[in-house]
Amino acid sequence: MKNKQWQLAKRPFGEATSDTWLYAETDVPELKDGELLIKIQYISLDPAMRGWLNDAKSYIEPVQIGAVMRAGTVGKVVASKNENFAEGDYVCGHQGVQEYAVTDGKMLHKVDPKLAPLSYYLGVLGMPGMTGYFGLLKTGEPKAGETIVVSGAAGAVGGLVGQIAKIKGCRVVGIAGGAAKCQFLINELGFDAAIDYKSQNVKKALKDACPKGVDVYFDNVGGDILDAVLTQINMKARIVICGAISQYNNTTPVKGPSNYLSLLVNRAKMEGIVVFDNIAEYPIAMKDIAGWIHSGEIKVKDHVVVGIEKFPDTLMMLFKGENLGKLVLKVGDE
Amino acid sequence: MKNKQWQLAKRPFGEATSDTWLYAETDVPELKDGELLIKIQYISLDPAMRGWLNDAKSYIEPVQIGAVMRAGTVGKVVASKNENFAEGDYVCGHQGVQEYAVTDGKMLHKVDPKLAPLSYYLGVLGMPGMTGYFGLLKTGEPKAGETIVVSGAAGAVGGLVGQIAKIKGCRVVGIAGGAAKCQFLINELGFDAAIDYKSQNVKKALKDACPKGVDVYFDNVGGDILDAVLTQINMKARIVICGAISQYNNTTPVKGPSNYLSLLVNRAKMEGIVVFDNIAEYPIAMKDIAGWIHSGEIKVKDHVVVGIEKFPDTLMMLFKGENLGKLVLKVGDE
Numbered sequence: 207m208k209n210k211q212w213q214l215a216k217r218p219f220g221e222a223t224s225d226t227w228l229y230a231e232t233d234v235p236e237l238k239d240g241e242l243l244i245k246i247q248y249i250s251l252d253p254a255m256r257g258w259l260n261d262a263k264s265y266i267e268p269v270q271i272g273a274v275m276r277a278g279t280v281g282k283v284v285a286s287k288n289e290n291f292a293e294g295d296y297v298c299g300h301q302g303v304q305e306y307a308v309t310d311g312k313m314l315h316k317v318d319p320k321l322a323p324l325s326y327y328l329g330v331l332g333m334p335g336m337t338g339y340f341g342l343l344k345t346g347e348p349k350a351g352e353t354i355v356v357s358g359a360a361g362a363v364g365g366l367v368g369q370i371a372k373i374k375g376c377r378v379v380g381i382a383g384g385a386a387k388c389q390f391l392i393n394e395l396g397f398d399a400a401i402d403y404k405s406q407n408v409k410k411a412l413k414d415a416c417p418k419g420v421d422v423y424f425d426n427v428g429g430d431i432l433d434a435v436l437t438q439i440n441m442k443a444r445i446v447i448c449g450a451i452s453q454y455n456n457t458t459p460v461k462g463p464s465n466y467l468s469l470l471v472n473r474a475k476m477e478g479i480v481v482f483d484n485i486a487e488y489p490i491a492m493k494d495i496a497g498w499i500h501s502g503e504i505k506v507k508d509h510v511v512v513g514i515e516k517f518p519d520t521l522m523m524l525f526k527g528e529n530l531g532k533l534v535l536k537v538g539d540e
Numbered sequence: 541m542k543n544k545q546w547q548l549a550k551r552p553f554g555e556a557t558s559d560t561w562l563y564a565e566t567d568v569p570e571l572k573d574g575e576l577l578i579k580i581q582y583i584s585l586d587p588a589m590r591g592w593l594n595d596a597k598s599y600i601e602p603v604q605i606g607a608v609m610r611a612g613t614v615g616k617v618v619a620s621k622n623e624n625f626a627e628g629d630y631v632c633g634h635q636g637v638q639e640y641a642v643t644d645g646k647m648l649h650k651v652d653p654k655l656a657p658l659s660y661y662l663g664v665l666g667m668p669g670m671t672g673y674f675g676l677l678k679t680g681e682p683k684a685g686e687t688i689v690v691s692g693a694a695g696a697v698g699g700l701v702g703q704i705a706k707i708k709g710c711r712v713v714g715i716a717g718g719a720a721k722c723q724f725l726i727n728e729l730g731f732d733a734a735i736d737y738k739s740q741n742v743k744k745a746l747k748d749a750c751p752k753g754v755d756v757y758f759d760n761v762g763g764d765i766l767d768a769v770l771t772q773i774n775m776k777a778r779i780v781i782c783g784a785i786s787q788y789n790n791t792t793p794v795k796g797p798s799n800y801l802s803l804l805v806n807r808a809k810m811e812g813i814v815v816f817d818n819i820a821e822y823p824i825a826m827k828d829i830a831g832w833i834h835s836g837e838i839k840v841k842d843h844v845v846v847g848i849e850k851f852p853d854t855l856m857m858l859f860k861g862e863n864l865g866k867l868v869l870k871v872g873d874e
Contacts, residue, residue: 462796
């Protein structure tokens with residue numbers, strides 16, 4: 207039996223290009239005692255993956271040259287010599303960009319395809335969901351009546367952040383690229399306002415959309431948009447630094463926020479988050495989010511691309527802003 | 541009776557220059573009921589004064605063109621038609637860069653020259669003292685055994701921050717310009733280490749001076765030094781944004797911290813402070829600081845320049861890094 211996989215061939219300088227990746231067909235190894243074989247069905251594509259390609263100290267080890275590219279996955283157990291998993295179980299983990307994975311099961315958890323579509327376990331019930339939930343509620347600490355702004359608002363994390371903030375009674379303004387995304391935020395997700403950074407002056411649009419100023423800013427993008435929001439923050443504002451997708455493919459130094467002294471004038475704070483710190487509380491978040499999906503308060507949008515061979519181009523959609531909702535790669539037909 | 545005063549003639553672009561200021565000799569007005577006349581003895585010179593010259597929204601109104609330059613002052617009541625103040629009282633307030641001031645006394649408080657030298661009420665027992673005390677303890681939250689780094693360490697705020705952190709059981713590293721200041725930090729103030737940013741590679745020197753990383757960074761300077769410290773912070777580090785003296789005379793945009801994504805990797809926060817938020821608690825801080833001075837745990841260094849006519853050049857000493865300790869202008873002989 208052959209396995210299809212994408213390996214890291216070369217660390218990119220700037221954007222990942224065709225020579226970043228190596229497509230390989232390898233043999234699926236025989237199972238040893240304690241191992242199981244997973245047929246992966248969905249692969250998660252996330253902005254954070256770009257950071258994992260850099261040979262730099264970060265919150266997680268870089269992917270090694272020659273290794274299968276790291277990615278969150280959900281799939282089905284097709285063979286097992288591990289007493290904790292049986293054939294037919296569905297499992298979620300970080301099995302990487304490949305069709306089959308052999309693992310000892312230590313970093314896996316079972317998921318139930320009857321409770322939610324499998325792809326949700328990579329999105330709203332997975333890492334992006336946990337990121338948005340804990341980043342907003344624990345670090346942003348939104349209060350009813352406050353104004354929250356979220357960038358990358360049509361993405362997996364941003365869309366959830368805005369919807370949770372609505373549930374908490376906030377005025378919610380999303381920043382995204384293009385009219386279609388902005389309409390989606392307002393018409394589908396129930397945001398109060400949306401700013402199209404590609405066609406609008408973000409600072410001016412923020413003034414209009416946030417007449418009472420900005421209390422919480424959940425930042426997925428960094429760069430000029432972070433600087434624009436810094437000009438509009440209120441006293442004691444909280445800025446959640448979740449990511450900086452505008453800067454991940456830089457070949458020049460990251461653009462630091464020139465307006466950071468607004469933190470001083472406004473006694474505001476800017477705080478970084480990493481989702482893994484909240485592992486012990488994931489069950490609480492999953493229960494809340496599942497409940498909101500069930501009640502219709504949270505709508506889920508997945509952007510599915512079919513075919514593992516499309517991985518390199520599909521990953522780039524994130525950085526080009528071409529995905530609407532959570533981007534996943536569907537491996538095969540099943 | 542004539543008053544000597546420095547008025548704001550023109551908003552500076554970049555550094556304040558000779559045409560920024562107008563020296564005037566004006567008549568001291570007659571006292572009306574409820575007013576008192578103060579003969580100012582010491583004028584406080586602080587980096588924040590540069591910000592007050594800009595016509596921009598900030599935590600305090602800009603100084604108006606033609607007005608006496610705002611400054612903290614301490615002086616003696618020489619005439620009073622106000623029942624709360626008597627001739628001979630010593631008073632502290634913001635009476636500006638002038639020899640005499642007439643006021644209704646609403647924003648004044650009395651000080652006791654027997655408890656501390658008068659100039660201390662502008663420094664360690666005044667605004668810089670309160671800034672360092674609350675900024676470090678409430679926002680930096682240092683714990684015994686942690687490493688704290690402070691920039692502008694030989695200045696009024698920085699010197700106090702480092703000494704309080706020593707009292708709290710921290711390893712304290714100061715960043716200052718020049719060998720004399722660095723020796724002062726170690727030999728006089730008891731810092732564990734000092735980094736001379738003018739002659740050393742700050743990032744490399746931080747690695748050596750902070751073998752366990754940086755838990756709290758109290759930033760008075762911004763710019764490249766903030767960026768260097770960001771590369772050395774620990775998990776859950778706290779960065780207190782007190783000022784950015786390296787950026788105040790910029791004619792180009794403020795340099796934002798390129799390494800701010802270290803906040804994300806390290807789940808760290810950067811928070812701005814303004815001293816006035818703690819007014820209700822000033823008495824607690826003054827009691828603590830006075831106690832530490834009395835016990836010898838805190839040493840006070842004032843840098844006194846005599847002669848109100850020297851105001852423009854003396855203010856520039858702050859931005860050139862020429863002061864060692866709290867910079868004050870002594871008005872006259874008394």
